[in-house]
Amino acid sequence: NAGVTQTPKFQVLKTGQSMTLQCAQDMNHNSMYWYRQDPGMGLRLIYYSASEGTTDKGEVPNGYNVSRLNKREFSLRLESAAPSQTSVYFCASSGQGFSTFGSGTRLTVV
Amino acid sequence: AQSVTQPDIHITVSEGASLELRCNYSYGATPYLFWYVQSPGQGLQLLLKYFSGDTLVQGIKGFEAEFKRSQSSFNLRKPSVHWSDAAEYFCAVGAGSNYQLIWGAGTKLIIKP
Numbered sequence: 053n054a055g056v057t058q059t060p061k062f063q064v065l066k067t068g069q070s071m072t073l074q075c076a077q078d079m080n081h082n083s084m085y086w087y088r089q090d091p092g093m094g095l096r097l098i099y100y101s102a103s104e105g106t107t108d109k110g111e112v113p114n115g116y117n118v119s120r121l122n123k124r125e126f127s128l129r130l131e132s133a134a135p136s137q138t139s140v141y142f143c144a145s146s147g148q149g150f151s152t153f154g155s156g157t158r159l160t161v162v
Numbered sequence: 163a164q165s166v167t168q169p170d171i172h173i174t175v176s177e178g179a180s181l182e183l184r185c186n187y188s189y190g191a192t193p194y195l196f197w198y199v200q201s202p203g204q205g206l207q208l209l210l211k212y213f214s215g216d217t218l219v220q221g222i223k224g225f226e227a228e229f230k231r232s233q234s235s236f237n238l239r240k241p242s243v244h245w246s247d248a249a250e251y252f253c254a255v256g257a258g259s260n261y262q263l264i265w266g267a268g269t270k271l272i273i274k275p
Contacts, residue, residue: 056205149213150196153207
């Protein structure tokens, strides 16, 4: 089925560890996004990529890096995880005027 | 500054009753407006969107929303809710040419049997 695929679905990290969240879309969309969702705060944009080869900071980029590997894939990296990065992370891509979301990654940093 | 406000953190409605979820936005230009629904442990699914034209838009699952420019509102409605509608609902405004979205904090809908 066409859509946005995120891996992993769950992850527990120790403070200071690093990890990469993977995202791939098969809808041939140019724009892709990473959001974090925290209770009572809606979704906040971490980084986005308007097209292959470009990335830009969103509202809350500190502590994260991204790579737009190709048109399909957009990864999010935590270099040194902190408890404040405990959250649910969503990847999305945009086309035909709206965003399609992955099912999310629940990350806990202890 | 651009913003989206959903005044109700949660709403409880009896099954079969009508529903209205409020959304107000602050945006300098003509907005692109969206409602998404998130079931527990799931991603977000688009319910409906408004870009231009008819200010009453129909979406999936029997939902509709009305854009009122004078009130800067885009309220979501459903004439009769079902238990399966229990979820969290997010209003969003599209900002910029890359469909970047500004999100409300969400309204959790609770259905009473």
